[in-house]
Amino acid sequence: MKRIPFVTALVLAPIAAFADTSSxxxxxxxKDHILPRFEALGAMSRHLSDVAAKDCAPNxxxxxxxxxxxxxxxxxxxxxxxxxxxxxxxxxxxxxWPDSRGATPRALGTLIADQDPIGASVHGYADxxxxxxxxxxxxxxxxxxxLISAGQPAYQCRLVQTISADIAATxxxxxxDWQQSYAQQMLTPTADxxxxxxxxxxxELFKALTTGLQFTxxxxxxxxLGTFDRPRPTRAEARRSxxxxxxxxxxxxxxxxxxxxxxxxxxxxxxxxKDAFEDAEAHLVALDDPIFGGTGDPQRRLRLExxxxxxxxIRDTVTQDLGPTxxxxxxxxALDGD
Numbered sequence: 018m019k020r021i022p023f024v025t026a027l028v029l030a031p032i033a034a035f036a037d038t039s040s041x042x043x044x045x046x047x048k049d050h051i052l053p054r055f056e057a058l059g060a061m062s063r064h065l066s067d068v069a070a071k072d073c074a075p076n077x078x079x080x081x082x083x084x085x086x087x088x089x090x091x092x093x094x095x096x097x098x099x100x101x102x103x104x105x106x107x108x109x110x111x112x113x114w115p116d117s118r119g120a121t122p123r124a125l126g127t128l129i130a131d132q133d134p135i136g137a138s139v140h141g142y143a144d145x146x147x148x149x150x151x152x153x154x155x156x157x158x159x160x161x162x163x164l165i166s167a168g169q170p171a172y173q174c175r176l177v178q179t180i181s182a183d184i185a186a187t188x189x190x191x192x193x194d195w196q197q198s199y200a201q202q203m204l205t206p207t208a209d210x211x212x213x214x215x216x217x218x219x220x221e222l223f224k225a226l227t228t229g230l231q232f233t234x235x236x237x238x239x240x241x242l243g244t245f246d247r248p249r250p251t252r253a254e255a256r257r258s259x260x261x262x263x264x265x266x267x268x269x270x271x272x273x274x275x276x277x278x279x280x281x282x283x284x285x286x287x288x289x290x291k292d293a294f295e296d297a298e299a300h301l302v303a304l305d306d307p308i309f310g311g312t313g314d315p316q317r318r319l320r321l322e323x324x325x326x327x328x329x330x331i332r333d334t335v336t337q338d339l340g341p342t343x344x345x346x347x348x349x350x351a352l353d354g355d
Contacts (some may be wrong), residue, residue: 040215046222046278047200054094054191055101055273061087062181062188069146071180075159080177081258082199087184088152090259092267096229096275099221100203101194109141110187111151113258114254115236120148122157122164128176129168137175139182151187153255155180160257168283219279220345223335226275230332233268241309248312256308263303265324269298276335282285283342288333293334297327 038067062084068176094102103109109132110175124146128136135141135293142150157164158177185228203221206212236254241261243249252260273294280287304320311317340346 040198042216042279042281043215043218043222044277045281046206047203050275050278052195052200054090055188055195056346058087058090058094058188058205059185059192062185066178066181069178071179072159074176075165075173080085080092081159084152084181085187085258085260088255088258089263089267091152091188092264093271094270096225096232096268097230099225100199101191105190107187107191108145109147109151111184112153112159113151114150115218115252116148116153116239119297120146121154122148122161125154125157125164125176128165129164129172132169132172135201136172139186143186144180150180150183152184155184156255156258156321168175216344218310219343222279223340223345226279226339227332228271228333229268229272229275230297230314230328230335233265233272234325234328234332236266237268238309238328241312242318242321242325243312245318246316248307250310250312253309256310259307261308262304266298266301269301269328273298275295276331276339279343280339284311286338286342290331290339293327293331296326297331300324300327 065080065083065087068080072080074080091221095108095112098108123343127133128145135145148154155177158173158180159165167173202210203212203218206214206218212218241250241253243252250256255261256266273291276290276294277287280290300320301324303319304315304324306321309321312321
């Protein structure tokens with residue numbers, strides 16, 4: 018598996034000037050980690066929508082490439098599950114997964130069978146089932162043979178265009194909120210704002226790191242691993258488009274960048290985490306299993322378990338060493354209770 022560079026998009030909208038902040042760690046994390054990722058998501062999603070408007074064929078190389086670039090941008094930003102991404106359930110609108118009950122193909126199948134006019138309305142599409150929106154829904158329309166062949170080609174085309182435009186609109190709304198207000202609110206905590214102190218902001222960033230590691234280990238890897246007696250390779254994320262391992266690598270690279278920024282005041286801890294991330298990434302590359310299809314084979318399964326253990330070890334180090342260094346704890350996260 019090839020290494021995956023992070024695609025840096027051009028800034029297409031002005032960013033408000035940053036006020037002075039008492040925390041350089043927070044400032045560099047927002048300016049150099051968070052905002053570039055949401056800028057990339059906005060730019061790549063707009064490109065996806067533009068390409069789909071011109072070429073909606075599911076086997077179109079340009080469309081699939083644009084889809085992959087936009088999905089890459091989302092995965093690289095997806096650990097920021099707070100603020101603008103959580104408003105109006107935007108994160109779920111972009112990425113409804115896991116889908117243990119098969120809601121996405123069912124919702125899309127109903128729209129296609131009924132030729133529901135809402136499939137041609139970008140504005141109205143925000144009101145459909147969240148399972149029929151976002152990157153995972155579009156994956157079915159571009160890569161699932163059963164849904165590709167269902168219904169009328171003209172309706173299929175319009176649905177691809179509508180979902181792509183909906184992804185772009187959601188991504189732009191997230192970026193706009195970050196640029197217009199939320200970045201500044203994190204940089205300048207106030208008594209009546211979402212964050213009262215720099216410590217609360219650091220806790221949010223720390224939680225994004227720990228939750229991102231947990232999701233990658235427990236869900237991206239844990240779901241296809243299943244149990245030794247009952248592996249679940251068909252539960253791998255984005256397996257239809259061959260992206261399962263790619264998402265793990267993108268997540269690790271992005272979380273490594275976040276960890277490096279949060280440990281900028283502790284060179285020894287920064288070096289420890291850098292080595293740990295690189296170890297996990299090396300094991301993933303050596304696995305050479307793009308969709309984790311080998312979970313039923315004992316030897317191949319062991320190699321995937323080693324990747325998972327390496328990620329769990331990173332999370333332990335982050336929790337035990339980075340948290341106290343920052344003076345924060347992970348606290349409640351969206352995965353608790355799942």
